[in-house]
Amino acid sequence: MQRQTLLRKAEEVEEVRKLIEQYRVIGIADLHKVRAPQLQALRGKLRGSAYLRVVKNKIMERALAKSGDKPNIDKLKEYLQGSNIFLFTNLNPFKLAMLLEKSKVKAMAKAGDVAAEDIIVPAGNTGLPPGPIISQLNAVGLPTRIEAGSVWINRDTLVARKGEVISQRLAAVLSKLGIKSVEVGLSLKVVYDDGLIIPEEELHIDLEEVKRKFVDAYTQAFNLSLNSAYPTTENITSLIQMAHQRAYNLTINAGIITPESIVDLIRKAYIEAATLQMKLNL
Secondary structure, three states: OHHHHHHHHHHHHHHHHHHHHHOOEEEEEEOOOOOHHHHHHHHHHHOOOEEEEOOOHHHHHHHHHOOOOOOOHHHHHHHOOOOEEEEEEOOOHHHHHHHHHHOOEEEEOOOOOEOOOOEEEOOEEOOOOOOHHHHHHHHOOOOEEEEOOEEEEOOOEEEEOOOOEOOHHHHHHHHHHOOEEEEEOOEEEEEEEOOEEEEHHHOOOOHHHHHHHHHHHHHHHHHHHHHOOOOOOOOHHHHHHHHHHHHHHHHHHHOOOOOOOHHHHHHHHHHHHHHHHHHHHO
């Protein structure tokens, strides 16, 4: 029996080693508090793009040791704590992180969960009959009244701020009110990308901020090209328009008669003459 167990472990180590060799990117995600149905749905969503596998940390550590030809692969050992699931893929690590973030769903909170955002219980009818629920609601700071045989909450009330740990009492109240207040899903702890180790805090990208920076950079580069009269495909029309406007202004200021300037020159002369006439009359 022990020999069979050792053989199974050796086979699993070899299978994981082959996965490490096959894929460029390896992600380690925290499996703690991830619901089985959601994990199954995520496997389906990533099918063809990433392979998900739950591997014991000891098995993974041995597989990493046998993959020494991949640069810096041994540094993943530092992240082999707790319950993990491993993602093998050739996707861009940041795209993988965004896919996992989008796959998260709201769920009922349990004691010890962390609020995904400020939890505000809205005013209105709870649909619950009077009874012990009143003291339970009051215990978490919810002002109540009884109306038409139901318990009502008097006003919108903040019961937990983003990042706060949800107590057993609050989790029970939120469950009775049907309020989903936590996000469940996989969160990457680290990603290995062909020798590069990218920790969790560097995987989160604010796309709107990135877009804003690209727009700012483009605007600054475009203005620089105009000011330095450096022609490009993007600015050539603007450069020609600017050159035409400057040339036109020069003809007007110098009194040079052209088919384009004659109307404005006559208008300018008329205005100057009218102004002079007004001064002479005064």
